[in-house]
Amino acid sequence: MKHLLKATAPLLLCATLPATAASIYTEGHGDIGVGLEGGALHLHLHLKGSAVVDGTALGGTGAEFEPGDIAIAVPTSSILSADFPALGAMLGDTAWILGVDEVPGVPYLGFSTDELVAADWAGNITFTLSNVTSPSGSGHFAVWQPDGVGGIDILMSTAVSGATGLSLMPEVHGHSFIGFTAPGEWLIEITASGTHNTLGNLSSTETFVFQVVPEPSAALLVGLGGIGAALRRRRR
Amino acid sequence: MRPLLVALGLQALAAASPPTDLIYGHHEIHVDYQSSPSDPDAGWSFSVSYDTDNDFTTNSGIVRLDPADTVFVASPATEKTVPNPPGFLSRFGPAGSKYWLLPFSPQLGTPYLGVRTTVPPGIFRQRVGDNYSPSPTGTISLRLISVEGPGAEAGGVFAAWRSDAMGAPIFAFDSSDGIGTGDEIPTIQVSSHTHYNWGFNRPGLYRVTLEAFGRLNSNNAFTSGRATLLFSIPFSSRLGDGDQLRLWATSQNGGPPVPTAAVADPQAAVFYDSQQTIWEVTRAATSAAAGLPGALWETNGTIARSGSAFSSGVGVDPQAVAAGLPDPSWSGVTWQLSDVEGPGHLAVLGSGGGLLASSHDGLNGQDAFSVPSTPLDIVFAFTSPGLYRARFRAAGTMNGQATLGPERILVFGVNLAGGFTYSQWADSFERSGGLPVGALADRDGDADRDGLPNATEFAFFFQGLSPVRPDRALMPRPRPTPEGYAAVEFLRDTWIDPLDETGWEIRPAASPDLQVWQIRSSRVSGEPLDVFETGAGPGNAHGRVVQRQLRVMPAPKDRHFFRFHVTPKP
Numbered sequence: 112m113k114h115l116l117k118a119t120a121p122l123l124l125c126a127t128l129p130a131t132a133a134s135i136y137t138e139g140h141g142d143i144g145v146g147l148e149g150g151a152l153h154l155h156l157h158l159k160g161s162a163v164v165d166g167t168a169l170g171g172t173g174a175e176f177e178p179g180d181i182a183i184a185v186p187t188s189s190i191l192s193a194d195f196p197a198l199g200a201m202l203g204d205t206a207w208i209l210g211v212d213e214v215p216g217v218p219y220l221g222f223s224t225d226e227l228v229a230a231d232w233a234g235n236i237t238f239t240l241s242n243v244t245s246p247s248g249s250g251h252f253a254v255w256q257p258d259g260v261g262g263i264d265i266l267m268s269t270a271v272s273g274a275t276g277l278s279l280m281p282e283v284h285g286h287s288f289i290g291f292t293a294p295g296e297w298l299i300e301i302t303a304s305g306t307h308n309t310l311g312n313l314s315s316t317e318t319f320v321f322q323v324v325p326e327p328s329a330a331l332l333v334g335l336g337g338i339g340a341a342l343r344r345r346r347r
Numbered sequence: 348m349r350p351l352l353v354a355l356g357l358q359a360l361a362a363a364s365p366p367t368d369l370i371y372g373h374h375e376i377h378v379d380y381q382s383s384p385s386d387p388d389a390g391w392s393f394s395v396s397y398d399t400d401n402d403f404t405t406n407s408g409i410v411r412l413d414p415a416d417t418v419f420v421a422s423p424a425t426e427k428t429v430p431n432p433p434g435f436l437s438r439f440g441p442a443g444s445k446y447w448l449l450p451f452s453p454q455l456g457t458p459y460l461g462v463r464t465t466v467p468p469g470i471f472r473q474r475v476g477d478n479y480s481p482s483p484t485g486t487i488s489l490r491l492i493s494v495e496g497p498g499a500e501a502g503g504v505f506a507a508w509r510s511d512a513m514g515a516p517i518f519a520f521d522s523s524d525g526i527g528t529g530d531e532i533p534t535i536q537v538s539s540h541t542h543y544n545w546g547f548n549r550p551g552l553y554r555v556t557l558e559a560f561g562r563l564n565s566n567n568a569f570t571s572g573r574a575t576l577l578f579s580i581p582f583s584s585r586l587g588d589g590d591q592l593r594l595w596a597t598s599q600n601g602g603p604p605v606p607t608a609a610v611a612d613p614q615a616a617v618f619y620d621s622q623q624t625i626w627e628v629t630r631a632a633t634s635a636a637a638g639l640p641g642a643l644w645e646t647n648g649t650i651a652r653s654g655s656a657f658s659s660g661v662g663v664d665p666q667a668v669a670a671g672l673p674d675p676s677w678s679g680v681t682w683q684l685s686d687v688e689g690p691g692h693l694a695v696l697g698s699g700g701g702l703l704a705s706s707h708d709g710l711n712g713q714d715a716f717s718v719p720s721t722p723l724d725i726v727f728a729f730t731s732p733g734l735y736r737a738r739f740r741a742a743g744t745m746n747g748q749a750t751l752g753p754e755r756i757l758v759f760g761v762n763l764a765g766g767f768t769y770s771q772w773a774d775s776f777e778r779s780g781g782l783p784v785g786a787l788a789d790r791d792g793d794a795d796r797d798g799l800p801n802a803t804e805f806a807f808f809f810q811g812l813s814p815v816r817p818d819r820a821l822m823p824r825p826r827p828t829p830e831g832y833a834a835v836e837f838l839r840d841t842w843i844d845p846l847d848e849t850g851w852e853i854r855p856a857a858s859p860d861l862q863v864w865q866i867r868s869s870r871v872s873g874e875p876l877d878v879f880e881t882g883a884g885p886g887n888a889h890g891r892v893v894q895r896q897l898r899v900m901p902a903p904k905d906r907h908f909f910r911f912h913v914t915p916k917p
Binding site for chain 1: 434448509
């Protein structure tokens, strides 16, 4: 279900509305999801009731958004404690990362095939990276998951080759780290594909908008006090 | 390959809440709290839950199972090896040792287990470190109290962890260094859902007791509640030199006790139903096997009427097996070899090389021997490599009453191991049945013309099937469960089908009308209180050959039909 909101809520202080999207998702649970509609695969953003859009929680069972209609805020940055090849980054570089734990004030964004019926599909649904437009033309984007045994599996990356894509069974959802190396508006084109038992190979490609929030200036930090400090997290 | 229809019809019976094994699928350790001002501790409740609408941000669609009757079973895909260098996995053992990992992300054929809370906002204070402050939402905490059970008694470690963005572990619970104040998840948002990696390093049942706690917004009072969650790490189902036939008393249909035999692996401290094991024979015959003409392979073990008590039983009640057949209640106990099925001959010899029982000169009443009250060393000898089934019965006199036990099967793999291939199975049975080489190569063929394709005979080997003997009657048959649900029980060989689509697939299916079939698998698992594959049979432990059932809820059903889809590995 499409849901268009007027931007009547107060603007998020440390994130501007994106140039390409009418609304911004800043907190709560949402998924880059895929459903089957009219015999076609439909990649979209599925936000749950806890998701905050333009300053207001959606409530109820949430809503679906076309990827171009809403931006996903990435409000927190970290200083990397080690070189991180998946993002083409080095120790001490700044990265903006959406994590795999639910944290107040941050989108809790996953990938979902919950809307599909497992019995209708042969194998998994694969999400792969098709194209990335970064704010500055440089910088890197990646999606990765810890492997649980001390390393990571790189699922999407503009910095390294050999990313595997994210493979999900139908009827599940999972969370991965999503990272950026520069602030600004990022356009991330993702393709979801799978083999339907009767409809054959299906795919959907959509561009998702991420608004990576710049680190506040010193003057703004003084004005915002604790809020500014909460938006900037340094790894010790 | 056409699915095999195995049964017709089942009478309606009453419904009940059943025990449930979870060997794959998405479930949660679920903590609920309801306001209980007069007794805050009474407000806590734990369950194992799943969500029928897959929306973990609402309270609709949640189905709760009793944790006391729900067991998380480590599937084959969860079995791992500690790498070299071990890193943080050294808590599970040195490089090369086994551990089992239930993963943080959804993976086919593994349990995908999280922690979920359903707590109304505003009941609890917000915890930051050791400080609590009033909050419109609030947080609770979860800590590890104890890890008990046969798995822990065997030295098993239990740990649960998340990972940071670099992949480094953030431990929630870790029993490897003892259990203390650090074994906690300090801050869980009310109404949240988080997944963890869950690790174990010894087979057996683990009873993990957790405590949820928090401070009430109203008066800062501390309140807590506890529950025990059950995890089962499978034993190997593989026997070998030094293992044991252990005689014990069972009761059939409520009748008087009769003698029977289980098998025991003293090193792993586990009893098994012999039909859920394979005794692997890897040694060339020595002079100990000379009593069997043409002996080429041998394995040694013991047969006993009593011995060490083990805490774990796969397909058997370990306490009942441990009770054995003691003097003076039991006397005149004998073990008789009644049938041997295999590509050669099988003999049982005593420690002095004397022949106790053998198929080489025909099996008759002479192929029985006394089992004394002290363990008897024995050697099993074989003339050819391949798969053997030794059918046997125990007999004895109990309190003056002569009894004869049920026929049981002991499975041997001579120069074969658990996880033998179709080709190895076919070669063995071609020789057993005197068939030409390649006669069983066609998986769709039916050499014994019993209506079961060769692929089905292979997939249900541990059910007792043979492709060279008409035995359709040995296929699983549906029956009502003790709680009254329609079900079909079967022995699942998780070497053949490790449940992650890397091997063969054996998928049970149910239908009310022979038209609409609900097929169940690790990919289409269904829901525990609907049509669902779960555990079955006695015992408190699991092996690689595991008793399962496709259970249909709710009850009653006027009739129900079952079949199996067997898909060979490409």
